[in-house]
Amino acid sequence: xxxxxxxxxxxxxxxxxxxxxxxxxxxxxxxxxxxxxxxxxxxxxxxxxxxxxxxxxxxxxxxxxxxxxxxxxxxxxxxxxxxxxxxxxxxxxxxxxxxxxxxxxxxxxxxxxxxxxxxxxxxxxxxxxxxxxxxxxxxxxxxxxxxxxxxxxxxxxxxxxxxxxxxxxxxx
Numbered sequence: 001x002x003x004x005x006x007x008x009x010x011x012x013x014x015x016x017x018x019x020x021x022x023x024x025x026x027x028x029x030x031x032x033x034x035x036x037x038x039x040x041x042x043x044x045x046x047x048x049x050x051x052x053x054x055x056x057x058x059x060x061x062x063x064x065x066x067x068x069x070x071x072x073x074x075x076x077x078x079x080x081x082x083x084x085x086x087x088x089x090x091x092x093x094x095x096x097x098x099x100x101x102x103x104x105x106x107x108x109x110x111x112x113x114x115x116x117x118x119x120x121x122x123x124x125x126x127x128x129x130x131x132x133x134x135x136x137x138x139x140x141x142x143x144x145x146x147x148x149x150x151x152x153x154x155x156x157x158x159x160x161x162x163x164x165x166x167x168x169x170x171x172x
Contacts (some may be wrong), residue, residue, distance in 0.1 A: 002062040004132050007071065008053050011128065014078065015049060018085070022094040029091070034099040038155035041093055044148055052125060052141045060134045070131035077124050083108055084117045096156045104163055115156075118149050 030036070085092045087108025091099070109116035125145045129138035 002064075003066045003071070004060055004064055005057065007066070007074070007128065007131070008056050011124075012053055014021065018121050019094060021085075022092065024058060025090055026093045026095055026097050029093065029097050029099055032099055033101075034097045035159075037096045037098065037159040038152060039095065040149055045152075046096070048141065048144055052128075052137070055137050055141070056129060056132065056134060059131045059137065060129075066131050067133065070127050074127045074131055077120050077127060080120050081108070081117070081124075084120060095168065096152070096159055098159045098163065100163070102163075104160065108142070115153060118153065121145065122149065124164045 017120075026034075087110055088105050091102065091105060104110075113119060122142065122145060126142045127139045129135070129141070
């Protein structure tokens, strides 16, 4: 059995389950008065992740033996991803949704990093292609992801600024 299509299928399944969970959390948060910021860029992230997995299936021979270091790192990253999701609990969503009166989460990886989920995703986008020797895919999608994340982090930091007790940074 080839490892590549199994790995891609498992990550795709994980992402689909997460999208359903995130949609449920988003609906619940909005019902409590939460507001979404940056909705316009959200489809670009969905497209990026779908294209990333599609590129692996389209351009990497399915019988490519995996590099077990990178594949092991990818598995460890899934544990970290779960830690992020569990730490945010009902506040975890794939969108920027903020509930004005809710305190910022400061447990789990949020004790150490402001955006741990983005660090995990950045590592994943590089690690999975590297597990199958797809250096060009790792570089191309990492650069695209970094560009989108730079945009998203500015929007998210602005949306959360009042809850952090600081003035919102200027848009632009």
